[in-house]
Amino acid sequence: MTFLIAAVVLVGVLCAFDLLLTFAVLRRLREHTAELARLAEGTQFISYDPGALVGRTLPWADTDTDGVDRPELVAFFDANCDACHKHAPQFAVTARTQAAMAVISGAGPRADDLVQVVAGVSSVITAERADSLVKAVGVEAFPTFLRVGQDGTIVAAHMELAALAEMASAK
Structure with missing residues (x-):
């Protein structure tokens, strides 16, 4: 009888430990789900500072800008970016x-x-020309909006x- 009581206590302790472990895993899964949802909103490049692009000169010579020599506002969008579709x-x-x-x-x-969506914009660049311009400018996250001198x-x-409009009005 003593062995039976010891076995039942041991099984109870193991079940309690397993339950605690399961709750810890569920908590961690909730944290990961929240992080994935945040990433899907377009803020996945936390270390990306679009302000680092300030001071660079855009490579207009490489790109046919459809008659727009010097746009004041440039937006970089990606087709697979939900935030881009939201901001367009x-x-x-x-x-x-x-x-x-x-x-x-x-x-x-x-x-x-x-x-x-952006059909009324002065110039729209797509396909390989867009990809080469993204690389040339150094855009790492989408959408990225630029004010150009x-x-x-x-x-x-x-x-x-x-935020870009607020930055421009503050200057």
Whole structure:
């Protein structure tokens, strides 16, 4: 009988330990799910500082800008970026009041959707030209919005269009 009681106590302790371990795993899974949701919102490049692009000169000579020599506002979008699809309509509205360029990286139906949204923008660059411009400028995250000076130098950069407008009005 003593062995039976000891075995039942041992099984109870093991079950309690297993239960604690299961709760720890579930808590960790919730943390990972929250992190993945945050990443899906477009903030996946935490170490990316678009402000580091300030001072660079855009390589306009390599790119046909469809008649727009020096856009004041440039947006970099990626076809597979949900945040890009969310910010594109706001960019299209803002871009109607100034010389602007949309650079859309990627291909397929989602890229076509982005092109449709920004159709009223002064210039839209897609396909390989967009990919080469993304690399030349050094854009690491999407969307990235740039305010460009008359000489083609980036004067402000941000991942939120509203924040970029605030930066421009503060100067």
